[in-house]
Amino acid sequence: MQLSKPTTSLLPRIEKMLTGDRTIAVVGAQFGDEGKGKIVELLALWADIIVRFNGGNNAGHTIYVDNKPEVLHLLPCAIFQRGKICVVGQGVVVDLEVLKKELGLAKGRGSIIRIDRRAPVILPIYKQIDGLREAANSKKLGTTGRGIGPAYEAHASRYALRMGDLTSASRIREALNRGGNYYAQLCAAAKSLGGTPQTEDDLVKELLGYSRMVKNLLYDTVEIVRKALGTKKIMFEGAQAALLDVNQGTTPFVTSSSCTIAGIYSTFGQLPIDRVFGVAKAYVTRVGEGPFPSKIVGEMAHALREAGNEYGSTTKRPRDVGWMDLFALRYAVQMGGITDICLTKADVLNLWSQLQVCTKYMHGKNVAKEHRLMTAEYVKECTPVFEEVEGWHGANLTGIKLFGDLPPALQQYIRDIAAFLGVPVSMIGIGPCHDDIIFHG
Ligand code: GDP
Ligand code: IMO
Ligand code: MG
DSSP states (O other), X not given: OOOOOOOGGGHHHHHHHTTXXXXXXXXXXXXXXXXXXXXXXXXTTTOSEEEEOSBOTXXXXXXXXXXXXXXXXXXXTTTTSTTOEEEEOTTBOBOHHHHHHHHHXXXXXXXXXXXXXXXXXXXXXXXXXXXXXXXXXXSOOOOOSSSHHHHHHHHHHTOOOBGGGGGOHHHHHHHHTTTTTHHHHHHHHXXXXXXXXXXXXXXXXXXXXXXXXXXXXXXXXXXXXXXXXXXXXXXXXXXSOGGGOTTTSSBTXXXXXXXXXXXXXXXXXXXXXXXXXXXXXXXXXXXXXXXXXXXXXXXXXXXXHHHTTOBOTTTOOBOEEEOEEHHHHHHHHHHTTOOXXXXXXXXXXXXXXXEEEEEEEEETTEEOOGGGTTBHHHHHTOEEEEEEEEOOTTOOOTTOOSGGGSOHHHHHHHHHHHHHHTSOEEEEEOSSSTTOEEEXX
16 A cells, blocks of 8 residues: 655645635544544645644644654644644643654654644643543543643643743743642642652753743744735644534543634634534544444444554554444534535445444434533433445445545445535545545535
């Protein structure tokens, strides 16, 4: 298999799809890991500025560099493309160790990296607290253990140490003592869970060690984006997904940030977003805990997990797998203002001649209320209703370039999805390689 960087030969087709567009977003439309990285890297050929707007290194976005897969956790999936301005917005929580690693990857590739001064830093103690809470919790959330929840708590409490605080020891100390004695409060929390936190002096030393690294990267990224509106082509890269959104996902089994375009507006202000690409697999996967109505188990689940290599890009945990859930996807489309679907991994779902598609949930005798899908309790009380559709069993999609050359059953699957959701399926992923993409419409 030839795995390549996105070739510029695809640019004219992308430009055709994005005619007239200036600002677009790529977001997850299911439970994460839909293939956003690949789509972002591809559409970055078109964009001048690529902006990660939410989450932290709980994300794992796979792209291909020098024919090898690379998983990026923090920086936008365009850092290997010369001349691209890669922005990390103020809504992103930053792990400095991960930042260092990814800056190393980007070095010499000619991209321009800008990080918002206000972005909260993930302190080492946040990772400790995240892990200890999970260990102490009889109802685990299944977090990635990257300290994401505590970092966003710090942001919401207004005590977060921000990237701009890293520039001097006095600023670091001041930040660590917000709210009276913020760091001591954190230490008490960690200790109450059985942890042994780092002393404040050691932490200050560790953080200061990054000040040189970040000094020339810090910007007001809102200014960068707003100045570029209408003149430059901007793409926002979402992490996680609609159903993991802190407000709209299946609470409490969600992440701690706004994963939809609401996360863009809340940090960059109101701006015109011409297209919102919701990335969805042809089936569904979920890693961590939480309800998953269309989940499949047993032999079939095993076969699908192996065919799709469904193991977490960040934590390597096996992902649960399930049938396409159009009921949940329509909720994601409606709540997240998704204008187009990118359907990935159509090649993987060639395992059976008959497929199931979930079209609604029943809650008792009634059809479930879509707007109530945001609590895990409600979803757990629901029963999924499936319809059987024809599969494209055994079909080899390698090399196909045109929608009309796809197996008729897959074409029908895509048409049915678009009709159900009321938005077009504009891109179809038929393999991990960037050329394995079909533009539709
Ligand atoms: P993200 O978090 O949404 O960026 O997705 P991940 O990178 O965590 O997981 C998606 C996985 O699917 C990666 O290994 C991709 O290389 C792979 N992938 C993306 N699109 C396709 C596709 O259309 N077909 C196949 N077979 N693999 C794909
Ligand atoms: P990308 O961007 C899949 C899940 C975790 C857990 C929940 C909360 O690669 O799609 P957190 O560590 O955020 O507090 O964990 O959210 N989760 C993801 N699942 N893909 C992701 O990111 C995820 N980021 C977080 O598994 O269930
Ligand atoms: Mg991922």
